[in-house]
Amino acid sequence: MPPIAGVRLAATSAGISYDRADVLLVALPAGTSVAGVFTKSKTASAPVHWCRDILRKGGARGLVVNSGNANAFTGYEGVRAVAATTAAVAKALGCRADEVFASSTGVIGEKLPTGKVLSVVETLKQGLGEENWLAAAEAIRTTDTFAKVATRSFSIGDAPFNLNGIAKGSGMIAPDMGTMLAYVFTDATIAGDVLQAELANANALSFNAMTVDSDTSTSDTVLAFATGAGAAHPEISDSKSPHLRGFRRALRDLMSDLAHQIVRDGEGASKFVRIDISGAKSKRAARRIGLAVANSPLVKTAIAGEDPNWGRIVMAVGKAGEAADRDRLCISFGEHLVAENGVRAPNYEESVVATYMKNSEISIAVDVGVGQSRFTVWTCDFTEAYVRINADYRS
Amino acid sequence: MPPIAGVRLAATSAGISYDRADVLLVALPAGTSVAGVFTKSKTASAPVHWCRDILRKGGARGLVVNSGNANAFTGYEGVRAVAATTAAVAKALGCRADEVFASSTGVIGEKLPTGKVLSVVETLKQGLGEENWLAAAEAIRTTDTFAKVATRSFSIGDAPFNLNGIAKGSGMIAPDMGTMLAYVFTDATIAGDVLQAELANANALSFNAMTVDSDTSTSDTVLAFATGAGAAHPEISDSKSPHLRGFRRALRDLMSDLAHQIVRDGEGASKFVRIDISGAKSKRAARRIGLAVANSPLVKTAIAGEDPNWGRIVMAVGKAGEAADRDRLCISFGEHLVAENGVRAPNYEESVVATYMKNSEISIAVDVGVGQSRFTVWTCDFTEAYVRINADYRS
Numbered sequence: 001m002p003p004i005a006g007v008r009l010a011a012t013s014a015g016i017s018y019d020r021a022d023v024l025l026v027a028l029p030a031g032t033s034v035a036g037v038f039t040k041s042k043t044a045s046a047p048v049h050w051c052r053d054i055l056r057k058g059g060a061r062g063l064v065v066n067s068g069n070a071n072a073f074t075g076y077e078g079v080r081a082v083a084a085t086t087a088a089v090a091k092a093l094g095c096r097a098d099e100v101f102a103s104s105t106g107v108i109g110e111k112l113p114t115g116k117v118l119s120v121v122e123t124l125k126q127g128l129g130e131e132n133w134l135a136a137a138e139a140i141r142t143t144d145t146f147a148k149v150a151t152r153s154f155s156i157g158d159a160p161f162n163l164n165g166i167a168k169g170s171g172m173i174a175p176d177m178g179t180m181l182a183y184v185f186t187d188a189t190i191a192g193d194v195l196q197a198e199l200a201n202a203n204a205l206s207f208n209a210m211t212v213d214s215d216t217s218t219s220d221t222v223l224a225f226a227t228g229a230g231a232a233h234p235e236i237s238d239s240k241s242p243h244l245r246g247f248r249r250a251l252r253d254l255m256s257d258l259a260h261q262i263v264r265d266g267e268g269a270s271k272f273v274r275i276d277i278s279g280a281k282s283k284r285a286a287r288r289i290g291l292a293v294a295n296s297p298l299v300k301t302a303i304a305g306e307d308p309n310w311g312r313i314v315m316a317v318g319k320a321g322e323a324a325d326r327d328r329l330c331i332s333f334g335e336h337l338v339a340e341n342g343v344r345a346p347n348y349e350e351s352v353v354a355t356y357m358k359n360s361e362i363s364i365a366v367d368v369g370v371g372q373s374r375f376t377v378w379t380c381d382f383t384e385a386y387v388r389i390n391a392d393y394r395s
Numbered sequence: 396m397p398p399i400a401g402v403r404l405a406a407t408s409a410g411i412s413y414d415r416a417d418v419l420l421v422a423l424p425a426g427t428s429v430a431g432v433f434t435k436s437k438t439a440s441a442p443v444h445w446c447r448d449i450l451r452k453g454g455a456r457g458l459v460v461n462s463g464n465a466n467a468f469t470g471y472e473g474v475r476a477v478a479a480t481t482a483a484v485a486k487a488l489g490c491r492a493d494e495v496f497a498s499s500t501g502v503i504g505e506k507l508p509t510g511k512v513l514s515v516v517e518t519l520k521q522g523l524g525e526e527n528w529l530a531a532a533e534a535i536r537t538t539d540t541f542a543k544v545a546t547r548s549f550s551i552g553d554a555p556f557n558l559n560g561i562a563k564g565s566g567m568i569a570p571d572m573g574t575m576l577a578y579v580f581t582d583a584t585i586a587g588d589v590l591q592a593e594l595a596n597a598n599a600l601s602f603n604a605m606t607v608d609s610d611t612s613t614s615d616t617v618l619a620f621a622t623g624a625g626a627a628h629p630e631i632s633d634s635k636s637p638h639l640r641g642f643r644r645a646l647r648d649l650m651s652d653l654a655h656q657i658v659r660d661g662e663g664a665s666k667f668v669r670i671d672i673s674g675a676k677s678k679r680a681a682r683r684i685g686l687a688v689a690n691s692p693l694v695k696t697a698i699a700g701e702d703p704n705w706g707r708i709v710m711a712v713g714k715a716g717e718a719a720d721r722d723r724l725c726i727s728f729g730e731h732l733v734a735e736n737g738v739r740a741p742n743y744e745e746s747v748v749a750t751y752m753k754n755s756e757i758s759i760a761v762d763v764g765v766g767q768s769r770f771t772v773w774t775c776d777f778t779e780a781y782v783r784i785n786a787d788y789r790s
Contacts, residue, residue: 042712042717042718042719043709043724072709108707108709109706109709109734213692214690214691215691216713218709297692297777301781302786305785310504311468311502311504314438314613315438315610317438319437323437324438383782383786384782390693390696390700391696391702392700
């Protein structure tokens, strides 16, 4: 991961619930613009409410994230914990508290041990450095089995810029309306409202196009920061600016990369699954059908069993509630056409497709035969390991 | 199971896919009225389309059901299979084909071996008897581990009547919009439109208030038949008739009984779970919140792990998309209040509630704090056995 001009990071252990680094601090230069998208959960966590509130003011100087405790469903104590933490970070960084963004991820309903977080703020400040990207990604993990980082470069005119992102997430992943924890940083100079529009668009095609288990978290947050501390260029303050093209491509690409890493690391997952829906009435309908297939326990367990059980795809398309023509439905697994025009394909050979299902990456394409719209969603399979992990783990 | 005056049943093996009885025939007397509710799947099976069509004509003389093959996603061949089967049954029973209802349940996308079904029609006719209720329920099973039957009695004036029902279902159970295979028979005389209204109301509170795995079948069907062959009473042709009260109570009670049997027999289930939502803005909102909790893989795996993980209940309430006040939320497991006013209850003792979770029947109550409406849904837990069954079984 290359440095992003202006971004300094530090991670350390506060002993919240893991025997490893569990608090991340990011310091940002004056003039950093910020954009965010959040869970639409009606039981959103205290830090989500805080971020939503201060986002309106438009500037960011700091970000503090802890893992091991979600500070969700913690009432007034939770609000106070956010206030105390952001105030301490603001003092350390020499900025206002409402310029400090905060996230928490981990168990729901337990009081955040604020004292533990406050006790490491000075240590974090001393440790701030431009190189600490992997340590930062490690510190925000919960059940993740690997740290999720991605980087892209792009140009504005002739000037080169970087875009770095980190994310976490493995279970309780169905950001139908928001997304998981992810943080994206660039050294370009992009106005807050333009950054917000670009983030929302990229989010719709990346984090909001994936699901692990249909369960939407209380804490989902994506924040994008533009420090403006890289090469000099006129600030981009218009969404139609041609200078935005490189950034837009890099942002979508980077966010899809992070989203796919989350799906690959889905709790208990053994296979990475891409689902392409075409022939739908609208993009929205295609997405709903795709998510119905991706969230179906019967489809997901069949994939875990390496069974090309296309009957369950038919079922899932049917239950989505969107227009589909049963008698024009076509289904492929990889290159293999298994059903067309509402019946099994004449050349379908179960043994050939069964061999395809042994791959670790599975692609399923469904044409529902009623329109021209398409959408792609990503998911993973549903294994006994998912049940084991979640029967034991307290999230 | 007592006989229902006018109803004769027979079951036999046609060798469709099981080594046991897999075809059911029911003969009904002239004058039988009929009502039905069906899956709203956009990929509904051929027999579902057939039943919906002939239901408009209002009379029923026969019912033929096979297990082992759903005759779904079978195109024109599937339509022909229904036509051939109902024609053969009509000839055997001496009625019109459009008085013969049909259902199929089992694998999706395989051609129904119509010849096998036709070859047993005469055997079935010879075997018709008033006592064969359990054999009938056995013949319609797929992954069900037990046959589902229920009976109730009721009065109209002083005259006694019976109500019998049989059902099947274990996986692909989320009749959000329709329901599973269930057949209900009474010897009272009730007009078709009255019967239809009563069936729809009872269905909303029974089959449509349960979920095993959030997956809605292509074949869900509930049919109710009133033979009018019991004790004499004036036909009930008005939904406001006071004579309807006993039947209404018996019907709701019997259909809930059958629905609960399906949930208890949920694939891989180890626990039966009742979820009471109160304090919602509307009954519809309460139902959606209840189903969000009941369908959450994280809630269901926690119950399998006997973990009183109320944080996941908070998550599921939040993701339902209906109004809920995070800071007034109250959650109980059985008699144990675990959370109130948006935080953990002061007297909550994890060890006490953990002991409660070892029961085979679990009751979860959630008050979402924004209104007066309530709804109850039933579900089961989500175990490794569900994954095993569905990674191997071809439905």
